[in-house]
Amino acid sequence: MRRRPQIALLPDGRRLHLQDGPIDLVIEGCGARAAVEIAYAAAAETFTGLLDQLCDELPQLRRRAAAGSPAPNGVVARRMHAAVAPYADVHFITPMAAVAGAVAEEVLAAMTRAAPLDRAYVNNGGDIALHLSPGQRFTVGLVASLAPPTLAGRTVVDAGSNVRGIATSGRQGRSFSLGIADAVTVLGRTAAEADAAATMVANAVDLPGHPGILRVPACDIQPDSDLGERPVTRGVAALSPDEVTRALDAGAAYARELVSRGLIEGAALHLQGRMEIIAAPRAGPFEVLPTLAARPSPTESLMNA
C-alpha cells in the first residue's frame, strides 16, 4: 500500500495543499470549475508516491553531476538531471539543486495534461512552476530577504514571455548556500531550470576569504547533505557598501553569463538591502514595481482621523 501524502484544500476553497515528507506544495488552477477539479485530482494522483520514486534514486541524485553521466530513471529525477547538466562541466552541482523546481514542474505538467486551465501555478516553497494560456499573466512578488520574507517589489509574467519557472535561493532559505546573497530570484523557462540557476547565482554572490563570513562544512550540519564537506554560509557580518557592491557584481556577472547562454530569462539579486536586476532582452520588461500598500486596519484609520 502506498503512503498517502496530506491532501487538503486551503480555506479559501481555491488552493490545494499537498505535503509529503519535506515537500510542501501550494497549488492554484484557474479555469472552469470542472477542469480545476480534474486538475487537482491529477495533482494529488501524481504527487502520491512521487517522493518514494525520488528516494529510490536518492544516492545517485546526491552525487555530483558530471558531463555525460547517465540519466536517472524517474521522471522527476530526469527533470533534475537535465536542469543541472549545463553547469556540471565547470561547477560542482548535484541534481538536488533542482529538486524543488522539478517536483513543482512535474505536478503542474500532470494538471495541464489532465484538463485545460487558463492559468495555474505550483509553488514548492518558493520554487514555482507556471502555466499561462495565451493572454494570461501572473503578478509575482519579489522577496528581498528571507529574514523575514519581505516583498521588495513585484513583477508581471505574461504568456508572451518565455518565463514558466521562478525560483528563489539564498543563504537564509531552507537549503544551504555557498554564497552570501540574502535572496536571488531567477526567472527561467522551467521551474527546475530556475531552481538550479538560482542556486548557482546565489553561490556566486560571494566574498571569498572575507573574515566576516562564517562557513561550516555542510556535512557537519546534515550528515547526508549532497554538498558533503563544502563550506556553507551560516553567518554574514554587516558589509561595507563597497563589499556589497563587489559581492553583487560577482553574482550579476555570473547571471549575465547565464542570460547570454540562454539558461535564464532574468534574475534579481538581493544583499543587505541592495538589489541588482539582470534581464534578458527577449524576456520582455523585467520591471520591479512597488508593492501594493497594505490596507490600514480600521482602528488605525480611526486613530489617524
Place this chain on the structure above:
Amino acid sequence: MTSEGSPIAAVASDGDKIRCDACPVMCYIKPGNTGACDRYANKDGILVRVDPHVVLQRTVSQGGQIVPFQKSGEWDGKLVSGRDVLVTAIGAGTTYPDYKPAPFIVSSEVDGVDMVTVVTEGIFSYCGVKVKIDTDRFLGPETATVRAEGEAVGHVTTGEYGSQMLSLGGVHHLTGGSKKEGRVTCDTLMNLCNGEAVELTIDGGAAVVVQAGRPPVVNGVPEVRMRVGCGSATIGMFAKQWQGKVDEVVVVDDHITGVLSEHQAGKLLDVADTGIKMKGRRSTPGRYFQVAEPGTGWGGTQISDPLTVLGPFNPKIARPGLRMLMVSTTGEHYAYFELDENLQPVEMPLPASLQQSVERIQENCEPALCTVLFMGGAGGSLRAGVTDNPVRLTRSVKEALTSVTSGGAPVYVWPGGGITFMVDVTQMPAGAFGYVPTPALVAPIEFTMRLEDYAALGGHMDYVRPLSSLTGDTEVRQAPAPASFKTGGPR
C-alpha cells in the same frame, strides 16, 4: 519503502547520528538538528517529532484525556470541531533568526469569521522566569546572586507576602556572561519551565530545590505550608481562641514577632501583663522586628530553641506557673512552657486545649508551592514572522483585537510598548519549552485574531492554512479549562 510503522523510531544509528524513517528520504540527523523536512529531529540520540502540532481541545471540564497521536498522514476530509480547538505553537518549529513566515499560520472558522492563529515558536533571548517560593525561611539577602551548577543565573528579588521571590535568567545571564553561564542559565530556565526540579544555591543563603507546582525544599527540608500571616497578624487572628487558656503567646516570625500580652489584640481582651522581655527591636506594642537572625528554623529565623528570643522575665510582674505558648507563623514549630519558682520557662507537653489553636494556624496555612512564571518579550523578528508590519501586531494586541496565548495557556501582557508577557508554566502542556544554542529559550506563542484583522495588519496571507490541513498528523491534547484572567480576545 517505509511501511505504516511508527514514525517515532530510528531504524539505524551511526555514531551520534540517527536515521529517520518518517519518510522515504531517510535523513541522517545529527544531535540537535532536524531532517530535511524540519519536522523530525535528533534529541540526544532519539528521533523526535518537533512538530506534533499540539492541538489543544478546549473543554469546559478539567483534566480530559489525551487523544492518541493520529499517525496517518492522510486527510480524511473531516474538520476538527470548530471553535473548541486552538492550535498551539508547540512543535510548530521555528528558525533563527525568524526569517520564514511563522511555520504554521492556521485558519479556522469561528462565529462565521475566518479566524487566524499565527502559530510560531518564539526564540526569546530577552526572557526569564519569576519564581515565587512559598516559605518564610530565609533564602538569601535581597539582590544576592542565585546559582545553578555554580553559575550565576539570577538573583533574589523583592519578597512577597509569605513568599520569597527569585528572578532568574534574562539577557544578562543568557548572553552577557561566560559561555558556561549562558548554557547553564538556559538549561535552568528550560528545566524550570518544563516543570522539572532544579537545585539552586543563593550566595550567603540557602540551597533550595525548586519545581513548578511542588513544595520547595530548603536545605534538604521540604516546606509544607506558607504562613497564614506575620507573627503580629497571627496574634490578631487567634487572640480570642487563646483567651483564658494561656497567659502569654509568642508567635515567632522573622519579619514581625507578635506578643499577645503587649499586642493591641491582647489589650482589647484584657490580657494581663506577663513581664515577658523580648529581644529584637520593638516596632509598636507587641510587635518586634529582628528577634533573631533570618534562617531556616522557627518562623524563618535561624533559631531552633525559641527561648533564645526571650530575655529574663521581669520579677516584679511575672509569677511562677505562668503559662506560655510559643509558635511559629505556620504552626509547624510550637512549644509550651510554664515558669518555675525562679521564673525560668520549663517546657511542658502542649495542653489539649491549645493543641486546637496550633492546628488552626496550620489549617489556615496554604500548601507551600513553587510557582514559575515565564516572562518574555516577542521581538521584532518574531512579530515579523506574523506580519510584514510588526508594529501593527503590537497595536492589535494592545487593542485586544488579537489575543495572545502561550501553549494555549492564557498570558498576561504587560502594558506599555512591545509584547512582553507572563505565563504560568504549569498551565502549559508538558515539554512546551526548548532552546537554541544562542543560547535562548524557545517558547510557543500564538496570536489569534479575525482573518480580516490579520489581513489588515499585513499578515502573510499566502501562508494561511486551514485547521483541517493540520489534523492529519497532529497530536490532539486536552487543554486546561481557560483560566480566569485573559488579556482580551477576538471580538
